[in-house]
Amino acid sequence: SAVISQKPSRDICQRGTSLTIQCQVDSQVTMMFWYRQQPGQSLTLIATANQGSEATYESGFVIDKFPISRPNLTFSTLTVSNMSPEDSSIYLCSVEDPVGAEKLFFGSGTQLSVL
Amino acid sequence: DAKTTQPPSMDCAEGRAANLPCNHSTISGNEYVYWYRQIHSQGPQYIIHGLKNNETNEMASLIITEDRKSSTLILPHATLRDTAVYYCIVRVSSRGNTGKLIFGQGTTLQVKP
Numbered sequence: 288s289a290v291i292s293q294k295p296s297r298d299i300c301q302r303g304t305s306l307t308i309q310c311q312v313d314s315q316v317t318m319m320f321w322y323r324q325q326p327g328q329s330l331t332l333i334a335t336a337n338q339g340s341e342a343t344y345e346s347g348f349v350i351d352k353f354p355i356s357r358p359n360l361t362f363s364t365l366t367v368s369n370m371s372p373e374d375s376s377i378y379l380c381s382v383e384d385p386v387g388a389e390k391l392f393f394g395s396g397t398q399l400s401v402l
Numbered sequence: 403d404a405k406t407t408q409p410p411s412m413d414c415a416e417g418r419a420a421n422l423p424c425n426h427s428t429i430s431g432n433e434y435v436y437w438y439r440q441i442h443s444q445g446p447q448y449i450i451h452g453l454k455n456n457e458t459n460e461m462a463s464l465i466i467t468e469d470r471k472s473s474t475l476i477l478p479h480a481t482l483r484d485t486a487v488y489y490c491i492v493r494v495s496s497r498g499n500t501g502k503l504i505f506g507q508g509t510t511l512q513v514k515p
Contacts, residue, residue: 291445320502329489329505330446379445390436391503393445 289314289382291394299400300370307366308397310380315360317383320391321353324377333378336363370401406490411510414484420477422509424490427471432494435466436503437475439486446489446505449475480513487511 290313300306310319321333334344334355342355356364367374380394407425414420426435436451450457450464452473457464463476477484489508 329507332502335502381445390448390451392448395445
């Protein structure tokens, strides 16, 4: 299994500011994934983060709005830039099972509220 | 990835088996059926997955019909802690592609005392 720590667990931010969310994994993993869960909705994949290369973004998500860093095999950050109330969501980090089973482990998420 | 259809909500009595159905009539031959659940205020948790044979682990059983167009997740003895949203997802299983899960709306299972 993999244990994922996300920081902060929640935050309240002002419109126009940016927030960086950190994701730390207790094992080395090749790929890390960032999801968004808007209020009352299901999860949507934002991007895939590989160490040593640029993140791959899904349709509807752009690097300028959600820049991602992946400096090593156990850590990644997602920044939500120039926030608006529509960005109020839960942001979740996830990783593939490091021992090879084809399943994902998820962090507990960051609850973001934008005023 | 094939689309899935799940009932929006279900109730189950504590201690009884919870049977959660999922329809995936357009599933392809190389697509697996995955189940995850999300307990309130937590990230999703993997439960089980299978291709065509029935599968069982410490959490649940997965029954896939012979034509693979539907499946049922069985929680044999539901507890209050099993109250969650359950997601049925079908996808090709391969390393590096695991993360791109397409979550539907899922089934909200309410386990009642």
